[in-house]
Amino acid sequence: MTNSPLRDSKGRPLVAVTGFGIVTSLGQGQDDNWTALTAGRSGIHTIARFPTEGLRTRIAGTVDFLDAEPLVAPALSQRFAESAADEAVAQACIGTKGDFPGALFIAVPPIEMEWPQRRAMAEALGEKGPVTYAVLQRAAASRRFDALHPYMIFGTVADRIADRFGTKGSPISLSTACSSGATAIQLGVEAIRRGEMSAALCIGTDGSVNPESLIRFSLLSALSTQNDPPEGASKPFSKNRDGFVMGEGAAALILEDAEAARARGAKILGYVLGCGEKGDGFHRTRSSPDGAPIIAAIQAALDDAGTSPAEIDTVNAHGTSTPENDKMEAMGCMAVFGERMGAIPISSNKSMIGHTLTAAGAIEAVVSLLTIRHGRIPPTINYAVPDPAIPLDIVATTRDMPVNRVLSNSFGFGGQNTCLVFGGEPT
Secondary structure, three states: OOOOOOEOOOOOEOEEEEEEEEEEOOEEOHHHHHHHHHOOOOOOEEOOOOOOOOOOOOEEEOOOOOOOOOOOHHHHHHHHHHHHHHHHHHHHOOOOOOOOOOEEEEEOOOOOOOHHHHHHHHHHOOOOOOOOHHHHHHHHOOHHHOOOHHHHOOOHHHHHHHHHHOOOOOOEEEOEOEOHHHHHHHHHHHHHHOOOOOEEEEEEEEOOOOHHHHHHHHHOOOEOOOOOOHHHOOOOOEOOOOOEOEEOEEEEEEEEEHHHHHHOOOOOOEEEEEEEEEEOOOOOOOOOOOOHHHHHHHHHHHHHHOOOHHHOOEEEOOOOOOHHHHHHHHHHHHHHHHHHHHHOEEEOOHHHHOEOHHHHHHHHHHHHHHHHHHOEEOOOOOOOOEOOOOOOEEOOOOEEOOOOEEEEEEEEHHHEEEEEEEEOOOO
């Protein structure tokens, strides 16, 4: 750090977090989620949203307690984003009258027409047979399609969130696979550092638990098939892990220039100290076998934060519970932290809420900040059979300890990797 506590080691504005909100299958809001996470409670359950007979995977971490059309991913994603952003804005006491003084950066799922919309389009034309491409073309050209149209345009969720909160400038929608939520935060950090704005609303949201998504991931052999009991299926870093469990939810963070935040009397909840993003084109789903992009993303985040590996107190792992991801993440961490990695507590909340895909990086950012605030590391549940090939200090039960620096990892399909460093009060 420089002599000014409001600037980082590179002379840039410190980026403070003044509010955050969260919704997952564990509940709505910080209190419900933190209580459940630190109690080691799982939100993964048998899917009730749609029939699962004949499917290899019949479980997910769905959010079933908020009103929204359950089989329309944009509608769910919007509802989750609204819930998380309402909590974040209220906590920060900023933009409470629909006049947010900064831009919106929101990670949303890639938009595709799912079968409920396709069928609705066909029915709008009176079609009773197969939903062919020709039928969809006719439906798309029909004015009777107007009611469905907004839910099939990438960016619609961002437009509606921007209208609700009165953010400034063009809302930015992004999708960088499973690192999307972290990328949204990175974009907000960079905009504040450049002096383009003094505040940013950063959101990651995902409501993609629907039959098509479940089947697609199942065809990739990415999902756990250990359906009974549902809460025991996600087991990051365990030897008997067999795939991830789909989850959904959202998280929102209010980022501010620390100087501006203090000037308005805001309570600072933590800082985003560093961001690292590296990618590769090795494969659409697999990680590069040498781990180079993962290693580079972790190192880039530490370098950007001006933080040495020795200053990291815990790692909030991507930890999906797939055989390859957990192995590659462990390899990357060990390459950066060396022998010390065996003594750095590492945990994955995906063991309790599943993999929330586009929202994961933002949700895990909130968990990282709560870890710093409370000095408690939530557990990686279901860690009963350690993998001898992953010699890490996996937090199997909630651990109380001082935490001032957290590395939060987000690694996505296609080699899209983003890592963030969060901190408490600067030293």
